[in-house]
Amino acid sequence: xxxxxxxxxxxxxxxxxxxxxxxxxxxxxxxxxxxxxxxxxxxxxxxxxxxxxxxxxxxxxxxxxxxxxxxxxxxxxxxxxxxxxxxxxxxxxxxxxxxxxxxxxxxxxxxxxxxxxxxxxxxxxxxxxxxxxxxxxxxxxxxxxxxxxxxxxxxxxxxxxxxxxxxxxx
Ligand code: FEO
Numbered sequence: 001x002x003x004x005x006x007x008x009x010x011x012x013x014x015x016x017x018x019x020x021x022x023x024x025x026x027x028x029x030x031x032x033x034x035x036x037x038x039x040x041x042x043x044x045x046x047x048x049x050x051x052x053x054x055x056x057x058x059x060x061x062x063x064x065x066x067x068x069x070x071x072x073x074x075x076x077x078x079x080x081x082x083x084x085x086x087x088x089x090x091x092x093x094x095x096x097x098x099x100x101x102x103x104x105x106x107x108x109x110x111x112x113x114x115x116x117x118x119x120x121x122x123x124x125x126x127x128x129x130x131x132x133x134x135x136x137x138x139x140x141x142x143x144x145x146x147x148x149x150x151x152x153x154x155x156x157x158x159x160x161x162x163x164x165x166x167x168x169x170x
Contacts, residue, residue, distance in 0.1 A: 002064050003111055009104045010057055010116075015071045016100055017054035021047045023093060026076035027086040036083065036151075038159035043086075045163045052166050053123070059170055060119050083151070084141050091134040098127040122168040 002010070028043035061068050080086055101123050108116040144150030 002061070002066050002116065003113060006104070006108060006111070006113055006116055007061070007066050009107065010061055011069050011071075013100060013104060014054050014057045014061075014068065015073065016097060017050050017057060018073050019076075020093065020097060021050035021054065022073055023076045023078075024050060024090075026078055027090070030078070030080055030086060031083075034083070036155050038155035038157065039083075042158040042161050045161050048163050049166070053126075056166060056168060056170060060116075063170060064115075084138070084145060087134065087138045087141055091131065091138055094127065094130045094134050098131060101127055119170065122166075126166075 001007075024043045024047035028040045028047060031037070031043060032040035058068050078086065078089065101120060105117060105120045105124060108114075108120065140154060144154050
């Protein structure tokens with residue numbers, strides 16, 4: 001069984017990952033509502049990825065014989081005023097998630113919980129990629145998003161994203 005504080009932190013992370021999934025689904029709806037189906041598709045897949053992240057944390061607790069406590073998931077309260085705003089919000093959110101995972105990692109290190117550190121290694125790397133993806137989207141939107149033709153091409157490109165399950169197996 002896991003240390004009580006680590007257990008609390010990992011339980012909270014489950015909620016944060018489910019919230020991320022909710023947030024991205026909300027963003028996906030926003031883009032679909034505005035006929036940017038490629039962006040809608042990209043974020044619907046991102047929502048699936050976040051759901052999978054939550055399930056990995058959940059499974060890790062189960063594998064350790066610990067009890068999972070599912071908390072209420074906050075409703076996303078985004079009121080977007082332009083197409084760029086969700087992308088900036090996503091980057092901020094991913095930085096917040098990275099910090100949260102780093103905090104768990106730091107505490108696991110402090111109490112010499114090497115098993116949890118090893119489990120989190122994949123997430124540390126994944127967060128680096130998530131931040132990079134979000135930053136990339138922001139940059140490309142800045143380059144092409146203000147021109148209707150550029151926006152159309154970017155949207156078409158994002159429509160080709162398909163879901164791939166996380167490479168981490170626990
Ligand atoms: Fe699972 Fe994007 O953090």
